[in-house]
Structures are given as C-alpha cells and as structure tokens.
Amino acid sequence: MTKYNLVSIFGSILILFSFYAVYRIRNDFNDDPKYLLLILIICVSTDIGGFIFGKLFKGPKLSKISPNKTFSGVIGSYLFSLSAAFSFIYFFELNNFDASIYLLTLLIFLISTISQIGDLTISYFKRLAKIKDTGKVIPGHGGILDRIDGMIFVFFFLYIFLLIQKILL
Template identity: 60%
Template sequence: MFNEFEKRLFSSAILIPTTFFFIIQGSFLFIIFLSSIFLLTSYEWFKMIKKNNLLKILGITFLMFSFYAAFKFREDNNFKDFLFIIIICVLTDVGGYIFGKLFKGPKLTKISPKKTYAGVFGGFLFSLIAGLFVYEYKYIDLFLYNGFYFFIIILFISLISQIGDLIISYFKRKAKIKDTGKILPGHGGLLDRIDGMIFVFPICYLITIS
C-alpha cells in the first residue's frame, strides 16, 4: 500500500511532464489543456460550495478570469516565463510541506491546522533558491532587469500562492472536507493542486500589462 508521500511522487511524475508538454506546445493544445482544467476545477468548486449559489457564481467568475489571465500570460510571454511562475508556486508548496513535516512548530492559523510558520519559511526559502538559479543563468526574460525587484517578485508570488492555499483551505473547512476531489492520488483534487496558482496568475498578468 502506497503511503501519502509515495502517492504524491507518483502523481507528480505523471502530472509535471504532462503539464510542461502542453505549456511548451502552446496554441490550440494549450487552450484544450486549460479548458479541461477549468471545467474540472469548476466542478470541484460546485461540489464544495453546494447550496450557496452566490458563492458558486463568484467562484466560477473568478476561475474564468484566472484561467483567462493564465492563457494571456502564456500567449504574451515566453513559455519559460510561464513555467517559472508555476515552479515558484510548486516549490512554495514543496518547501512548506517539507519544513512543516521536519520542524513542525507553532500553527499558522486554525483555517488550515497543518500549516505552520516553519512551513511558511520553507515555502519562501525554496522559491528563493529556485530564483537564484534562474537569475544566475538567465533562464527567463521576465522580471530580470533588476536583481532586487526580481527577488521581491519571487517573494510576492510565493506569498500570494500561500494566501491562495489558505483561501481554498477556508472553504474546504467550511464544507467539512479534506480535499476538493480525488483525481490526483496524494494531492486530492485539481483545485487542491492549483489553489495558489489561480490567485498568482491574475496578479502576474496585471503586473505585466501595467
């Protein structure tokens, strides 16, 4: 029987290459990919919110804007810039998970009992380490014109990702469920996996067009 961590690794081994393929391909394949994720996350949101029709409508409206922003960000920038945003969000989750498990410590909030201050620090640390490699080897074009600004942007992305995680955790707690779905073994639903990203991409898109 796989434990939770092994399930996460197995799911990630399939999910990450698949996601990278569609992002790199762009165009029509990317639209299909984003549309599929939008439909699945919308379904998970509907199931989680249940009878609150106003929240259902507000949530779907926000998801529509979020996925539109992700599409426009990918279309208007190099695919490596898009992947960089995803990597920061993923490493924020990974850093939070690892540091939370290793160091435990004081809880961050009652909204999500497993979140700790150590996990918050781990999320920031892992995202900054990724940023150092990117900045050193100039893997992306976006945000690199000023070193200080670049690392502030990384911390900001990591912060928004963690806030997004807490927001979805709040609604899960209200609905008295652990995960938004079961489509990804070890991760839960798609909304569990991209909870930070759906808040990050609209903000990154607005930053780039401002």
C-alpha cells in the same frame, strides 16, 4: 441561494478568470513560455517547501483555517521558491530581466506570498462548503484544486498587475 452555491459560483468564476489570465499573460506580455514556466515553478516550489519544512520542523500553527500550516512551512515556502526560481533563471539563462537581483527577489517573494494566500483562501472556502478533498485523482493531496490553488491567485493578481503597469507606462 445557499452559502455553498455562492462559494461554488465565486470559485468557478475565479478559476475561469485565472485560466483566461494565463492565456493573456502568455500572449500579451511575453511570448517566451519560459516565463510562464518560471511562475509555475515558483508556485509549485512554494507548496513543496511549505510541506517539507512544515513536516520537518513543525512549530506554531499559522491559522485555524488550515490547521496543518505552520510558520516553519512559510519560511520553507520562501526558501524553496527563491532557490528554485534562481536555479531556473540561471539554467535557462533568463538574464534579460530589466530588474536588479533585489527587485527580482522581491518579485519571487511576492509571487510566493500570493500563492500561500491563495492556498489559505481556497482552504477557507472549502471549509465553508464543508468539503475536505476536491478530488481523488492525486491520493493524499486533497485533489487537483489543492495543487493549483495558489496558482489561481497568482495568475489573477499578476494579470491585474501587468494590466495596471501597461496602462501607467
């Protein structure tokens, strides 16, 4: 079995499990679709913030895995995700969180971090498989996978976290 086949199999399993995790999170942990939308908004704003701040402020490179990622992009990812999430929470009056503002900020920060790690991990696997773009549906964006790579990891880890929390509590 070649390295490309292993990466493809691992990637397919991860994507399928992530879709399953979305389904389970939506049906088992919260019936309100706004919370699922909040997670999506955090992931998308993480991508947008990283792109905008990385292009505007440039700066030192984050890693050799993905040479266009910069430390300023990481900061922009956090700023955009925090502002987008709190705006969404305020706009939709999602004030039934049992958490303090500090815990909520930490959760948004964690989701943004996992999204960025997912982005770098998928970039690494694409480099291993010698694939530059995963499609041409969205020109200039590297394909659909580049739009959802962070979400794949966020839903995976969030589902595992919620399962552990459910077992322990």
